[in-house]
Amino acid sequence: MPTVAADTRSQVLTPAELPFEQLCARFAEAAAGDPNELNLLVAGHPVRIRIAGRRWFDIVRAAMGHLEAAGKATTPELCIDAWDAEETGVPIVTAAQSNLPAPPVLMRTSQDGHQVGEERPHSLVWLDRTARRIVGCIESTRFLNLDERARPFHKLISAWLEENGIQFVHSGLIEHNGSGVLFVGNGGAGKSTSSIACLRAGMGYLGDDFLGLGVAAGRFVGHGLYASCLLNVHHIQRFPDLRPLGHAPNHAIEDKCVLYLKEAFPRSLKRRATVDALVLPRVVDREMTSFRPATKMAALKAIAPTSVMYLPRPNRAAFERLAELVEKTPCFWLELGRNIESIPLAVAALVDSIRIPEAA
Secondary structure, eight states, rough: OOOOOOOOOEEOOOOTTOOHHHHHHHHHHGGGOOOOOEEEEEETTTEEEESSSSHHHHHHHHEEEEGGSSSSSSOOEEEEEEOOOOHHHHOOOOOOOSSOOOOEEEEEEETTTSSSEEEETTEEEEETTTTEEEEEEESSEEEEEEEESTTHHHHHHHHHHHHHOEEEEEEEEETTTTTTEEOOOOTTHHHHHHHHHHTTTOOOOEEESEEEEETTTTTTEEEOOOEEEEETTTTTOOOOOGGEEEESSSSEEEEEEEEEEETTTTBBSSEEOOEEEEEEEEEEESSEEEEOOOOOHHHHHHHHHHHHHHHHSOOOHHHHHHHHHHHHHHHEEEEESOOHHHHHHHHHHHHHHHHOOOOO
């Protein structure tokens, strides 16, 4: 994933430096031609997205269109407004200057914390927590990074969801026979491979990399947010049927391709599932995949660092929620063999091993 600046100096902007109002004014200009609109339910909350620029709208719809709300429009709890400078002719807003070395992603905030922004060389996006609005712009879809294409607005959506009791977690989640299996681990551990293998076998899919985690009726619940995945350009060769879905990266330093799954797997995309098992994938030198119990400490080390540090505001409460999840949920190693087709078989057997028999 792109590097995020860790140093907070020059990342706190004065009221005069904040670009939010200018972004709003420029969007109004770009949207004069009636922008494309998408109304969603994101983790159960109504969200309206308006994009001025067809190419960017098509990317957002491919990644999030499976969350489209049915029936009459509901008053949105979050509005996302953005434009593509190349398509609309309305120039992007220039970010405030910083004395930090420019990383691929720079997170900024207002002095009172009510506004938070994400700055990249080709884009600027800000959230106003009080107005419950995200406004942003890009130079062109040709410059979007992989994470922006697979998970539009995810950093700022995560900040908004946090206020609604939903925490972003760096994990994959599938559902089988009513039970959710959360794949956790660092990048390259096998979360995407495991999630996609299970999807291809007909299991429910909620994500391969980032999800929303909440609590309902005393149980941990995972929320699917994006109908997409990122696969290494070499790993996708292991899934010949998925090759036509792959979209090449925009930048030479990126080594993954984006896959949009809505059209190919419309019935398998799920919005919500309980979390009934934590699974730590790791590659082993054998043919078939198997599973065995894992310690709580191993599971916490696998999920907490990347999930907590990825948040716009890493905090103790986020870590404590993950610690509670680990404590209350069975944990397993999933030892990934060379035979891809054996992964869902092992996951199905794992689910059977934890399912509570129905009362006679």
